[in-house]
Every structure is written in structure tokens, then in C-alpha cells.
Amino acid sequence: MKFATNKKIINEIKTDCLMISVFNDGKLRGAAKLVNNANGKLIDDFIKNKDIQGKIGQTRIIPVTGKSYKRIVLVGCGKFEDFSQKNYRKAIASALSKISQTNHKSVVSLVHDGAEKIDNPNKAYRLSRVLAESWHSISYQYTTTKKSNLRKLDLRKIEIGTNGKKAIKDLKTGLEHGDAIGKATKLVRHLGDLPANICTPTYLVSVARKIMNKNKSATLKVLNEAQMKKLKMNSLLSVTAGASEPAKMIVAEFNNGSKSQKPIVVVGKGITFDTGGISLKPSNKMDEMKYDMCGASTTIGLMQMVTELNLPINAVFVVPACENVPSSTATLPGDVVTSMSGTTIEVLNTDAEGRLILADALTYAQRYKPKLMIDMATLTGACVVALGAHHSGLMSNSDQLADQLFQCGQSTDDVTWRLPLTEDYANQIVSNFADVANISTRGSGAGTITAGCFLQKFVGDYDWAHIDIAGVAWAEGANKGATGRPMGLMSEFLINESKT
Incomplete structure (x- = not known):
């Protein structure tokens, strides 16, 4: 797996899947709000019809056309007031698990955007480290004595996005550490x-x-x-x-x-x-x-x-x-x-x-x-x-x-x-x-x-x-x-x- 940072603004991000957060109050924040506006209030419609309620780990993959990203991946993160590293970890793991069942090869995560400050060194390190660790957690397969456990995983690249902000070194360090620990x-x-x-x-x-x-x-x-x-x-x-x-x-x-x-x-x-x-x-x-x-x-x-x-x-x-x-x-x-x-x-x-x-x-x-x-x-x-x-x-x-x-x-x-x-x-x-x-x-x-x-x-x-x-x-x-x-x-x- 290749882990990297992505400094592009949302409308310029080229990827198969764009991961964004949805909270249970239905209020869109940060990247979710921008993606919603750029796609004809599509996320609002999903929330209104209860296609997603923002429960922790709830994941919906939505196809879009005419964008530099092919899919919007809505990730439930629970109560906004209770957003924590533990809940972030659960949400990320659930979303990556869902994506790993598809043929998509790349993903950019903006789940944190609107909830955590990516330019805070400690937050940046934790967010990126958890992202890398979570991939390794959900992609583990025991196959030594049971070959039927083997699953083909097409995902090849996972990036953490900054939505145009500078990618501070702590983001890269977090990815490196998370990859090694994972x-x-x-x-x-x-x-x-x-x-x-x-x-x-x-x-x-x-x-x-x-x-x-x-x-x-x-x-x-x-x-x-x-x-x-x-x-x-x-x-x-x-x-x-x-x-x-x-x-x-x-x-x-x-x-x-x-x-x-x-x-x-x-x-x-x-x-x-x-x-x-x-x-x-x-x-x-x-x-x-x-x-x-x-x-x-x-x-x-x-x-x-x-x-x-x-x-x-x-x-x-x-x-x-x-x-x-x-x-x-x-x-x-x-x-x-x-x-x-x-x-x-x-x-x-x-x-x-x-x-x-x-x-x-x-x-x-x-x-x-x-x-x-x-x-x-x-x-x-x-x-x-x-x-x-x-x-x-x-x-x-x-x-x-x-x-x-x-x-x-x-x-x-x-x-x-x-x-x-x-x-x-x-x-x-x-x-x-x-x-x-x-x-x-x-x-x-x-x-x-x-x-x-x-x-x-x-x-x-x-x-x-x-x-x-x-x-x-x-x-x-x-x-x-x-x-x-x-x-x-x-x-x-x-x-x-x-x-x-």
C-alpha cells in the first residue's frame, strides 16, 4: 500500500473515492459541505431520506459524474460533540473495509475536515497514523492453513487530504509510523x-x-x-x-x-x-x-x-x-x-x-x-x-x-x-x-x-x-x-x- 498526503483543493482531487464525514445531527461541515454544494445537494438528499444517519462506521458509497473523483464515500462519525480519535478510528476502519470490497484503487480521506485541524502538529500526526494503522487492521488475512480466507484487494493508494492547506511534516511522519506499526x-x-x-x-x-x-x-x-x-x-x-x-x-x-x-x-x-x-x-x-x-x-x-x-x-x-x-x-x-x-x-x-x-x-x-x-x-x-x-x-x-x-x-x-x-x-x-x-x-x-x-x-x-x-x-x-x-x-x- 502507498500512503501519501494530498494538498489539492477538493475540486482538483483526482481519486476513485473521496471519503468525507457525516454526523448524526445532519449538519454538514468542512469538506462535506463543499462536496455537497458541488454535487447538487446530493448529500443533503441522502440525509433527508435517511439513507445515512451518521452512526459511527455507517458507510455509503455514491457514484458521481463530471468530477475528478468517481465516488463520494459518506462515513458516519456519530455525535459531533463526541468526535474523538477512537470514533475516528472506528469510522475510518469501517469505510476502508467497505471500499476494500470494491474494485477501486485509490482513496483520499477528508473525514477529519471540519472536525479536526490538520495544521495542528499533534492532530496531524494522530489523524494520519490512525489512517495507516486502520488499513492494516482491516486488510489482515490469515491464509496459512486456510487459503479460502484470501481476498483480492484492489486498493493501492490511500491519501490524507488537506483541502489546499500545507501538508506539515507531521502528516508524513504519522503515515510512516502508522504504516510500520500496522x-x-x-x-x-x-x-x-x-x-x-x-x-x-x-x-x-x-x-x-x-x-x-x-x-x-x-x-x-x-x-x-x-x-x-x-x-x-x-x-x-x-x-x-x-x-x-x-x-x-x-x-x-x-x-x-x-x-x-x-x-x-x-x-x-x-x-x-x-x-x-x-x-x-x-x-x-x-x-x-x-x-x-x-x-x-x-x-x-x-x-x-x-x-x-x-x-x-x-x-x-x-x-x-x-x-x-x-x-x-x-x-x-x-x-x-x-x-x-x-x-x-x-x-x-x-x-x-x-x-x-x-x-x-x-x-x-x-x-x-x-x-x-x-x-x-x-x-x-x-x-x-x-x-x-x-x-x-x-x-x-x-x-x-x-x-x-x-x-x-x-x-x-x-x-x-x-x-x-x-x-x-x-x-x-x-x-x-x-x-x-x-x-x-x-x-x-x-x-x-x-x-x-x-x-x-x-x-x-x-x-x-x-x-x-x-x-x-x-x-x-x-x-x-x-x-x-x-x-x-x-x-x-x-x-x-x-x-x-
């Missing part, structure tokens, strides 16, 4: 949707290697089980003990910032399939446990995003990847293992395995003396109970880092909600036989928080945040599939960090 998010979704017999730890290595080989500032190191054993990563190895598929630890370094800049560490949980181990999960929906590596897929997506944009940043991406399956060699409930940090762990539930692999990954990451560490994981079912499918759970030992991540979520519609990490919760994971238990032993409830408290024991004195994406990483039901979250949030954070 493509990386497609990769995240693809990796998540792949079945576990394809998307193994070894497969994740191959994908990461292909990405990192494209950038001269990037290097890749992969630890095998023998190397992990030498490093005393017994917490991670206890999870893969029952599996014949070999575990891998992917360590990708991107050094494109100044030499004095401390790296940002991103860690993603990579359980490519989670049966629960000996603490076996119920069979219902167990197939969805192929998504237990969405923290890893997001980490790999971020590798692609930062290398494609060549961000001026130093970052280390760590992916501990393995399967959690039962066998005669699997870890048993009650086993005690010694982590890389030297902390002993009583494994009371083998289905609380994500924290075990993250513990060693976070310990390993400290050798880079990072500025901060962030881990992402489909960690707890308790987070789904607490926050549903809307907010990711956010926990941190740093108020500043937590605030930054929260704001990044607000800016990208990839929202989080912070949960407390207090001593009261930490006291729930004590063990009579080890330094810490991997689940609560003193009281019930707060499973998401106690998992965060467990991880906090392995981050040393570094600023750290944990993002639990168990409720947001994939959708269930008729639209079952990976969502790509929290790519928007984390991309925003890394882009912001690259500017400091």
Missing part, C-alpha cells in the same frame, strides 16, 4: 493465529532472525537449553521439562542510539502452547492456549517496527519461548527449583508457568544494565475477570513509568489500568519450603496482582513494568483471532523514548 501488528496477529504445531519456539527464532538481519544496527543471539542450564535458568527449564520441543531464549539487540544511552529492555512471554502441564487445564477452549505466546509475538513485532523505522534508540528484546506440556519428565506440583537469580521457587501450580520463564528472562536482562524493563504476558485468567477484554493490566514499581505507559495507552486507544503492588499482596505468595511460591498460599483472589508481585522479585533495583494482556491479546467467538495488542501502546512508548 505491518508489525499484522505480524503479531499472524504469529498468534498460527497453530502451535507450526509456531514453535524454533519458528519464532526464524522470524526474529529474518527481521534482525535486515538492519545493520541489529544483532541476534539465541540461547539453547544447554546454555540456559549453564546459566542456571532452572525456573524456565522447569516449564519445558515435559516437552520434546526444545526451548529457546531469543535475545535481540538494537543499538541505534548514542553509546551513552542505556537500553530499554522489552520481554515477552513465549509459551507457544500451554496445556497447564501436570496441573492440566480443562479441555474447553484449550485450543486458545496457542495464544499464550502473544507477549512474545508483540516483542517480535516491536523488533520489526523499530528496525523498519530505524528509531534512534537502544533496545534489547528478550523472548523466552517453550511449550508447557505434561509427561513423565514434567515438573510436578510441589517441586522446588532454583532460578537464575538464586531465588528458590516452590511450583505449587504448573499452570502458573509464565511467571517462571519471565523470572529468568528478567534476571538475564539485567546484565544489560537497562534504563528500564517492561514485560508483556498473557499471564493470568484473573486479569480477564478483573478487566475483561478492554484494558490491559498494568503493574509497576515506578510511578513515572506507569504514568508514561498509561498515557501511551490513552494516546493510541490501546488502554491499560494500573493495579497495586503492595506488601499485603506480596505476603500472599510465601512458601514454607522455598523463598517464594508461584501462586498465592495465603488467601484467595487478586491473582493478577500476586503474579505481578512474583515478577517484581526478579527485577532488582531497575524501573520495571508488567503488562498483563490475557484479556486483550485475542478475541473469541465468531471473530476469533489475535488482536495485535499491545502493539499500539508499546510502539508509542518506544517512539517517545527515541525522542528523549
Whole structure:
């Protein structure tokens, strides 16, 4: 897809489709008013006859003659007073989805015109970035094991129009960032949707290697089980003990910032399939446990995003990847293992395995003396109970880092909600036989928080945040599939960090 800005006035725009906004009050504004007047009050007629009511995402494609554009695409944007980035995103995605079902090859969007100021740098950046991201969102297709999902897409060019105003650089930057983030998010979704017999730890290595080989500032190191054993990563190895598929630890370094800049560490949980181990999960929906590596897929997506944009940043991406399956060699409930940090762990539930692999990954990451560490994981079912499918759970030992991540979520519609990490919760994971238990032993409830408290024991004195994406990483039901979250949030954070 080619993304570009279009500085021409409406009557000079040459395109197949011209996208404009309609609000539910029926009042035409900006580009919509100009297009209406130039086409014999055609839009007024549509509104009067309720062919369009301005509901968010409602789309109508109208053929016109004698103009430099072939179609007017009316896009419902809801209440004018409530126009927001979230509603804009919904409207754009709906309209592009509708256009993608036609044979049209080009579109110019003026959905924002009359509602947002395109000459405002921040607004310009957001409007264009959302436009590019939305295309990639609606054009994602999973075809690896189902070829019939393939749809022919004729659309080749998407432009954001200024209606004669100067196209400030932020518009172009937004398109570039949105394109890179959108493509990386497609990769995240693809990796998540792949079945576990394809998307193994070894497969994740191959994908990461292909990405990192494209950038001269990037290097890749992969630890095998023998190397992990030498490093005393017994917490991670206890999870893969029952599996014949070999575990891998992917360590990708991107050094494109100044030499004095401390790296940002991103860690993603990579359980490519989670049966629960000996603490076996119920069979219902167990197939969805192929998504237990969405923290890893997001980490790999971020590798692609930062290398494609060549961000001026130093970052280390760590992916501990393995399967959690039962066998005669699997870890048993009650086993005690010694982590890389030297902390002993009583494994009371083998289905609380994500924290075990993250513990060693976070310990390993400290050798880079990072500025901060962030881990992402489909960690707890308790987070789904607490926050549903809307907010990711956010926990941190740093108020500043937590605030930054929260704001990044607000800016990208990839929202989080912070949960407390207090001593009261930490006291729930004590063990009579080890330094810490991997689940609560003193009281019930707060499973998401106690998992965060467990991880906090392995981050040393570094600023750290944990993002639990168990409720947001994939959708269930008729639209079952990976969502790509929290790519928007984390991309925003890394882009912001690259500017400091």
C-alpha cells in the first residue's frame, strides 16, 4: 500500500473515492459541505431520506459524474460533540473495509475536515497514523492453513487530504509510523493465529532472525537449553521439562542510539502452547492456549517496527519461548527449583508457568544494565475477570513509568489500568519450603496482582513494568483471532523514548 498526503483543493482531487464525514445531527461541515454544494445537494438528499444517519462506521458509497473523483464515500462519525480519535478510528476502519470490497484503487480521506485541524502538529500526526494503522487492521488475512480466507484487494493508494492547506511534516511522519506499526501488528496477529504445531519456539527464532538481519544496527543471539542450564535458568527449564520441543531464549539487540544511552529492555512471554502441564487445564477452549505466546509475538513485532523505522534508540528484546506440556519428565506440583537469580521457587501450580520463564528472562536482562524493563504476558485468567477484554493490566514499581505507559495507552486507544503492588499482596505468595511460591498460599483472589508481585522479585533495583494482556491479546467467538495488542501502546512508548 502507498500512503501519501494530498494538498489539492477538493475540486482538483483526482481519486476513485473521496471519503468525507457525516454526523448524526445532519449538519454538514468542512469538506462535506463543499462536496455537497458541488454535487447538487446530493448529500443533503441522502440525509433527508435517511439513507445515512451518521452512526459511527455507517458507510455509503455514491457514484458521481463530471468530477475528478468517481465516488463520494459518506462515513458516519456519530455525535459531533463526541468526535474523538477512537470514533475516528472506528469510522475510518469501517469505510476502508467497505471500499476494500470494491474494485477501486485509490482513496483520499477528508473525514477529519471540519472536525479536526490538520495544521495542528499533534492532530496531524494522530489523524494520519490512525489512517495507516486502520488499513492494516482491516486488510489482515490469515491464509496459512486456510487459503479460502484470501481476498483480492484492489486498493493501492490511500491519501490524507488537506483541502489546499500545507501538508506539515507531521502528516508524513504519522503515515510512516502508522504504516510500520500496522505491518508489525499484522505480524503479531499472524504469529498468534498460527497453530502451535507450526509456531514453535524454533519458528519464532526464524522470524526474529529474518527481521534482525535486515538492519545493520541489529544483532541476534539465541540461547539453547544447554546454555540456559549453564546459566542456571532452572525456573524456565522447569516449564519445558515435559516437552520434546526444545526451548529457546531469543535475545535481540538494537543499538541505534548514542553509546551513552542505556537500553530499554522489552520481554515477552513465549509459551507457544500451554496445556497447564501436570496441573492440566480443562479441555474447553484449550485450543486458545496457542495464544499464550502473544507477549512474545508483540516483542517480535516491536523488533520489526523499530528496525523498519530505524528509531534512534537502544533496545534489547528478550523472548523466552517453550511449550508447557505434561509427561513423565514434567515438573510436578510441589517441586522446588532454583532460578537464575538464586531465588528458590516452590511450583505449587504448573499452570502458573509464565511467571517462571519471565523470572529468568528478567534476571538475564539485567546484565544489560537497562534504563528500564517492561514485560508483556498473557499471564493470568484473573486479569480477564478483573478487566475483561478492554484494558490491559498494568503493574509497576515506578510511578513515572506507569504514568508514561498509561498515557501511551490513552494516546493510541490501546488502554491499560494500573493495579497495586503492595506488601499485603506480596505476603500472599510465601512458601514454607522455598523463598517464594508461584501462586498465592495465603488467601484467595487478586491473582493478577500476586503474579505481578512474583515478577517484581526478579527485577532488582531497575524501573520495571508488567503488562498483563490475557484479556486483550485475542478475541473469541465468531471473530476469533489475535488482536495485535499491545502493539499500539508499546510502539508509542518506544517512539517517545527515541525522542528523549
